[in-house]
Amino acid sequence: MSERTQLHPGTPIKIAILAMGGQGGGVLADWLVDMAEHAHWWAQTTSVPGVAQRTGATIYYVELLPESDVAAAGRQPALALMPTPGDVDLVVSAELMEAGRAMQRELVSPERTVFITSSHRSYAVGEKSAPGNGISDPNKVIEAGRECAKRFMCFDLQALADKAGSVISASLFGAIAGSGALPFTREDFEETIRRGGLGVENSLKAFANGFEAAHNAPEQAELLDLTRPMPEVPTSAKHASINKLLDSIRQDFPEVAQPMLVAGLRRTIDFQDVAYGRQYLATLKELNQLEAQHGGADKQWSLTVAAARYVAVAMAYDDVIRVADLKTRGERFARVQKEIGVKEGQLIYTTEYMHPQLDEVCGTMPAPLGKWILNSAGMRRVIEPFCRKGRFMQTGTLSGFLLLYSLSGMRRFRRSTLRHQIERKSLDAWLDLVRKTLPIDHDLAVEIVECRRLVKGYSDTHVRGSSKYLKLLDAAQHLSGKPEAAQKLRQLRDAALADAEGKQLDAMLQQDRLALA
Known part of the structure; x- marks a missing residue:
């Protein structure tokens, strides 16, 4: 038993687990109950669901009481159904911002709470939909955890689970064991996983990763390094035409702008083709030469660096063709399967919600046709009723996939579409002002x-x-x-x-x- 474990006779150990849907909070709570009952403890678990996955996690609450205390009391215990602020021994969070919610709810107290959280992020809707950078500062949560908890441990338990080919509930279980917050042996924890009978080998690997991380955790949780390294300029590419563009970046542009130019070149080529990437670099070269004439070196080439990013963003705009392309890529299907933990032999069908507006539909047409429809009141009356409601489409089915795949194939005609003409006009006006x-x-x-x-x-x-x-x-x-x-x-x-x-x-x-x- 760890020195940090303190049992109070007649008082149960109180555990709160905060997890979003799909993170295995229920599995983790059931493991704790199963382990306790096999050690002849009384155990109870309840859950309080959040409003939605990203507006509030489900709180799983577990109370554990030794059988000896029950015998001494001479009656069955009455265990609580939900946590009380300031009265929780162990708080476990499967995601960093949910750790922040736990502190807001005052579940964490400096006098008694061991606080374990994963440092990885699942971004809230408000963070992803903000016009600018809406991502909250994770280090503020870590700093608060240092102050609010008796002991605070924070590391990327999702990465440790992924490394083992398992799920985060297993690495969280290992972190609980490694923290010494509960009076059970490592063997008790591991036997619980074995009794589950599903994915045992990988779960035990993830458990071991979490155990070691918690067992060797520093007394003070470390802040996250939020710096984002710039991409390196590759020395070569598979295609000779791209090699020439990389040579141009190294020879024709200041070193400070080269990493962003590489990122922009990748984006524009991925969006359209190599010729489009060549057009991107030609635009930047002209801007860089103009900046050189007006003190660019003294300003650390700030205009060229900024333009390297935003000209690429402007050229690789989001249209129907682009959306269809991204939704039918093999790596997207692989990523979705990995995120939800699809097992061998299981099938998954992804349902897409599509709601293209009339302007977007016309934007995929040849420019003269698209303009004619938009300017025709009669044609608008005919087509607009079909654009008022969204459509649900399964990209895992042959018909749904082929429809979007055909749309993505239209990028070879993109330069002749109405949307491209509009975007090109906007880009030219912006650059003229610059x-x-x-x-x-x-x-x-x-x-x-x-x-x-x-x-x-x-x-x-x-x-x-x-x-x-x-x-x-x-x-x-x-x-x-x-x-x-x-x-x-x-x-x-x-x-x-x-x-x-x-x-x-x-x-x-x-x-x-x-x-x-």
């Missing part, structure tokens, strides 16, 4: 490039982002030549990214009298 501004105000030109981050996604998301983006470009033209123009445009962009509706941006534009008529 070229016009650069000789006047280098910093403002960089901020104009950064404004492109507002344009993303498709359907309503694309419409909202594009609307705010156009307002920022109009504001940039008004700001050109004025003091602190770059700082002001940055503030406006931050306001645009702060909320999806753009209310903060509109308020600032109205205040500064920069709103469009």
